[in-house]
Amino acid sequence: MENAIVKVEDLSHRYASQWAVRDINFEIHNQGVVGLLGSNGAGKSTTMNIICGVLKQSKGEVFINGINLKDHPVEAKRNIGFMPQKLPLYLDFTVEEYLTYCADLRMVEKSQMKKAVQDVLERCGVAHFRERLLRNLSGGYQQRVGIAQAIVHNPRFVVLDEPTNGLDPNQIVEVRNLIKEIAIDRSVLLSTHILTEVQATCKEIKMIEEGQMVFSGTLEMFDNYIEPNSLIVQLEIPPAKEELLKIPGVRSFEELSQYRFRLGYDGEKKTAQGVAETSVNRSWGMTELIIEKSSLDAVFARLSKKNTK
């Protein structure tokens, strides 16, 4: 079987006497964006810094493309691109000078350097600014250059730490599109506090709280983490409230308008089916039935709380 792009085994890290990360395990096998979530101080930056080889862990192992990062850092890092939260930009360099410098640091072969820089200039949409000083670029374009430096050596795995921080709404959309584009042929681990960002870009989510992994799964699993327990039904010829409360599983009733009602239920999936069937059988003229899901914020809050109990 092909090596996982990233494999993290029993990863723990301690600053002085305090453990920041405890026994984290995960693997990333596929291309696409994986969101790394967690409250402030949860351990995201510590985890990312270790995975990128910037910080040495107290315990555990990290393998990048099958290569042990601790034992073979130079080889392993060839497969990693990192864009830290605070961009390491040299503001007096032009875009092209800076990317050439980064390509050199990442040990791109001299003969390949020009092509590597040209490719990322184009791919990240900054070719027309190649001669501009970094200090004269807008925040959105500086972020693009930050992403370009992370992929100039064509790594299989890229880590982006809050890449849309401080951007305006248009720039956010553009940078998110760029992230999705670069994740077509590589894995991207994206740390963010913004749940709409996760929704817009990620296919998988990992969530850390107090240094431990509290969730790992698809965006859909995260979205469905809290079982729905209410539904909205719209009926053209509504019955009396008591009739609705008689449907098996229905526990509560709330009138939203003359024709629209919220019914609370016990989480049993069959209840929604029962509401639909009864409405049809009794000719209540059902025009809409929506199962109300919890928001991503509610799931995030539940997972954070679960860990602090």
Ligand SMILES: Nc1ncnc2c1ncn2[C@@H]1O[C@H](COP(=O)(O)OP(=O)(O)OP(=O)(O)O)[C@@H](O)[C@H]1O
């Ligand atoms: N250099 C350090 N020395 C001591 N403690 C640290 C150091 N860096 C981080 N910590 C502590 O380790 C824990 C995890 O911090 P970390 O920065 O990894 O969290 P985070 O999830 O990235 O937070 P944020 O979202 O606020 O950036 C926190 O309790 C933090 O105070």
